[in-house]
Amino acid sequence: MARGASDMLVLGCGAGFSSDRLEPAVALARSGRIDYLVFECVGERTLAFGHRDRRADPAAGYNRLIAPRLAATLPHCRTHGTRIVTNMGSANPQAAALKAREVARSVGAEGTRIAYVEGDDLTAAVTADWELPEIGTTVGGFGREVVGANVYLGVEHLLPAIASEADVVITGRCADPSLFLAPLVARFGWALDDWDRLARGTVAGHLLECGMQVTGGYFADPPFKSVPELARCGYPMGEVRADGGLVVTKLDSDGGCVTLQTVKEQLLYEVHDPAAYLTPDVTADFSSVTLADHGRDRIAVSGARGRPRPDTLKVTIGFDGGWQGEAGISYAGPGAIERARLARDILDERLRVVLALDGALRIDLVGIAALHATPEQGRRNVVTTEDVRVHTTFASDDRAAVEKVLWEVESLLCCGPAGGGGFRGQIVPRIVTQSAYVPRGSVQARTEVIVA
Numbered sequence: 184m185a186r187g188a189s190d191m192l193v194l195g196c197g198a199g200f201s202s203d204r205l206e207p208a209v210a211l212a213r214s215g216r217i218d219y220l221v222f223e224c225v226g227e228r229t230l231a232f233g234h235r236d237r238r239a240d241p242a243a244g245y246n247r248l249i250a251p252r253l254a255a256t257l258p259h260c261r262t263h264g265t266r267i268v269t270n271m272g273s274a275n276p277q278a279a280a281l282k283a284r285e286v287a288r289s290v291g292a293e294g295t296r297i298a299y300v301e302g303d304d305l306t307a308a309v310t311a312d313w314e315l316p317e318i319g320t321t322v323g324g325f326g327r328e329v330v331g332a333n334v335y336l337g338v339e340h341l342l343p344a345i346a347s348e349a350d351v352v353i354t355g356r357c358a359d360p361s362l363f364l365a366p367l368v369a370r371f372g373w374a375l376d377d378w379d380r381l382a383r384g385t386v387a388g389h390l391l392e393c394g395m396q397v398t399g400g401y402f403a404d405p406p407f408k409s410v411p412e413l414a415r416c417g418y419p420m421g422e423v424r425a426d427g428g429l430v431v432t433k434l435d436s437d438g439g440c441v442t443l444q445t446v447k448e449q450l451l452y453e454v455h456d457p458a459a460y461l462t463p464d465v466t467a468d469f470s471s472v473t474l475a476d477h478g479r480d481r482i483a484v485s486g487a488r489g490r491p492r493p494d495t496l497k498v499t500i501g502f503d504g505g506w507q508g509e510a511g512i513s514y515a516g517p518g519a520i521e522r523a524r525l526a527r528d529i530l531d532e533r534l535r536v537v538l539a540l541d542g543a544l545r546i547d548l549v550g551i552a553a554l555h556a557t558p559e560q561g562r563r564n565v566v567t568t569e570d571v572r573v574h575t576t577f578a579s580d581d582r583a584a585v586e587k588v589l590w591e592v593e594s595l596l597c598c599g600p601a602g603g604g605g606f607r608g609q610i611v612p613r614i615v616t617q618s619a620y621v622p623r624g625s626v627q628a629r630t631e632v633i634v635a
Contacts, residue, residue: 199394212259222269231501231614233274234331244275287635295635298349302628327502337463340628341365360388382467382489383427397449399439412438495620504613505580510592513605522600523571542579
């Protein structure tokens, strides 16, 4: 069924994380086949860094890629009547909206209506007695400075922006599926307690929100799972009916694939309990979902059920975590493993005993035991390789201590085993995130509309 039918809404995903690829989003915008193009670009870490940036510059804090993304897609979307929804507002939706207006004018899209949603930022409301249930303490007990705190908004908070008929809707933190669910609720008039339809719409959002993960990205595993033209993989589209029925598909001109396997994997991605997937909008039951192959790159999804939404909303709190340093040095050729192990042992003794630095230290031998073994197992593993990289990570509140770690790793060029080279090191601010919960009724969202 074609886009524009009264009982069909076509959603396209234009990004699945903050730095996702641009070209496939442009292809969707140019196609004219979608009603909405959704850019899902906020994660806990990126949001906390947004708060850090905003503290340094009040005009910052949003996803900087909003400018190139809108410049490339907005003209096509305006031509085809496709609306854009995004959480690229991150820690500063208003500033993102002002940047969007600037971009719209620069590409000749004057008259573009831009709605931005605020109210997710609860930084000023955080108190020392807020509980952090996942670690069994309070904000005060955790003992670190709060950088930012954002509640997950839901459909009820986004609907005024959708109803404003804005061409571009910009939010900060909201539940990822809600970005897709809000247009469905607005188009089909679903009640906010129609739990089954809300669950089906949430499934649609969940399948689309991570972009290429449902079209072959993060899926390919040759020779067991092959994906055609992965270098030209496209973003997904969801054809959603008024009853919540869904077909996941993609443009024929794009690479990648939509199969029963790709959809199954994404359906279970980041899901703890498939029978109780909690969002601000609904408690969705994925355990009853059925999939059907409707031809090449067309998978039908149905059967989700829903129960009442939670009474509380999740808040992600970002705390100042001090500093983190990373440094690496490589050893190659005959005896590389033995030399790399010696370098590791030297660093371990120097940093823990000689310098007695206060912080969290980890030393990995990349190529031997960086991912699937403990450091002790790494000492015992019997492997054969002539290329090993010693990777050191150190986190501390004391930047000077972190700088000493990088200095020690670089010192191995002359003070360590033979043949060390390729030193690289960097120090970055560290953010630690924890979760809290607030009563739903305590959150009040606001929508403002500006015109380019």
